[in-house]
Amino acid sequence: MESSEQLIKRDEMINQTQSDNPEFNAPTGSFINDQKCVEEAKKPPEKSKKPPEESKKIQAVSKSFVCVLIGPIGHGKSTLINYLANYLRDGTLENRKVVIPTDYYKLVTENGFNHSERNPELYLSQTENCSSYEFLNRKDNCKYIFIDTLGLSGASGPHQDNRNIQKILNFLNMTKKINAIIIVQNGNYRLDLCFKNAYERLKNSLPLSISENIALILTNLAESASINENCIPLSIKKSYMMDNVAFNVKLEDFSKMSRFKKIILNYKWELSMEVIEELIEDLSQYSEASTRD
Numbered sequence: 001m002e003s004s005e006q007l008i009k010r011d012e013m014i015n016q017t018q019s020d021n022p023e024f025n026a027p028t029g030s031f032i033n034d035q036k037c038v039e040e041a042k043k044p045p046e047k048s049k050k051p052p053e054e055s056k057k058i059q060a061v062s063k064s065f066v067c068v069l070i071g072p073i074g075h076g077k078s079t080l081i082n083y084l085a086n087y088l089r090d091g092t093l094e095n096r097k098v099v100i101p102t103d104y105y106k107l108v109t110e111n112g113f114n115h116s117e118r119n120p121e122l123y124l125s126q127t128e129n130c131s132s133y134e135f136l137n138r139k140d141n142c143k144y145i146f147i148d149t150l151g152l153s154g155a156s157g158p159h160q161d162n163r164n165i166q167k168i169l170n171f172l173n174m175t176k177k178i179n180a181i182i183i184v185q186n187g188n189y190r191l192d193l194c195f196k197n198a199y200e201r202l203k204n205s206l207p208l209s210i211s212e213n214i215a216l217i218l219t220n221l222a223e224s225a226s227i228n229e230n231c232i233p234l235s236i237k238k239s240y241m242m243d244n245v246a247f248n249v250k251l252e253d254f255s256k257m258s259r260f261k262k263i264i265l266n267y268k269w270e271l272s273m274e275v276i277e278e279l280i281e282d283l284s285q286y287s288e289a290s291t292r293d
């Protein structure tokens with residue numbers, strides 16, 4: 001009769017041999033006193049049972065995509081990050097996730113995010129510094145890192161813009177690699193010279209390798225936009241339209257809203273979530289570019 005330690009050792013040897021050699025069949029000799037162990041040992045290794053889809057997902061876990069949101073002051077960069085958080089963390093209109101506080105949603109609901117919303121002056125960017133927000137997308141098991149930046153084209157003029165662009169570039173320099181730049185622009189604004197100059201300055205400062213990886217999101221859209229991608233002096237890969245209005249409605253007002261308003265709000269929320277789904281799928285195809293070229 002073998003001691004329990006000897007039995008455990010022999011079981012370990014069987015498992016080891018089996019993982020080294022999938023064809024290996026455990027002997028059913030007297031040393032194994034538990035019939036279940038014999039059956040377990042005879043089973044083919046787990047990994048050969050997994051469908052190909054499953055193994056693809058496991059390989060993708062470590063992949064990450066860095067996307068930088070850039071655009072004029074108040075056109076919806078931080079709001080878009082809150083929407084992205086809701087898509088990636090199963091938020092709903094009634095139970096909104098907040099990673100960046102807003103006027104009506106001052107309480108951050110998610111842990112582990114550092115925002116930099118500070119400026120009380122409306123003509124300055126509310127977002128005072130670049131901050132990154134990292135999420136895991138359970139659908140493709142990839143990490144998405146969205147970088148919120150300071151708004152461009154403020155009333156404080158081109159010098160302030162240059163300083164803001166420099167702050168963004170310094171941050172990108174630390175990031176080393178990025179996959180996409182997402183321009184967030186209010187679609188109802190006509191692109192005046194002030195905006196155009198800001199985009200020109202940005203274009204001249206961006207690393208060459210990233211200049212093809214640019215998406216455009218037109219926000220605040222009820223029906224159609226006053227501008228399109230041709231108005232922006234950057235090479236836009238694809239544009240998307242959204243109306244991310246939900247954070248303009250106080251939670252307490254939501255319950256008092258008319259059925260009509262609720263339907264519209266819900267409809268817009270669902271549309272935004274669909275656009276985000278499409279955006280994230282597209283971003284996962286963007287190749288990585290160095291920020292130091």
Ligand SMILES: Nc1nc2c(ncn2[C@@H]2O[C@H](COP(=O)(O)OP(=O)(O)OP(=O)(O)O)[C@@H](O)[C@H]2O)c(=O)[nH]1
Pocket residue numbers: 071072073074075076077078079080102103124125126127128149150151152219220221242243244245247248
């Ligand atoms: N109706 C509507 N309002 C929006 C939309 N996107 C943002 N807003 C509102 O616009 C205001 C400014 O939005 P923010 O997300 O703070 O804009 P920002 O680009 O981050 O601004 P800065 O950080 O100051 O550069 C907020 O009151 C938002 O709720 C949109 O698509 N539709």
Ligand SMILES: [Mg+2]
Pocket residue numbers: 077078079126127148149
């Ligand atoms: Mg902001």
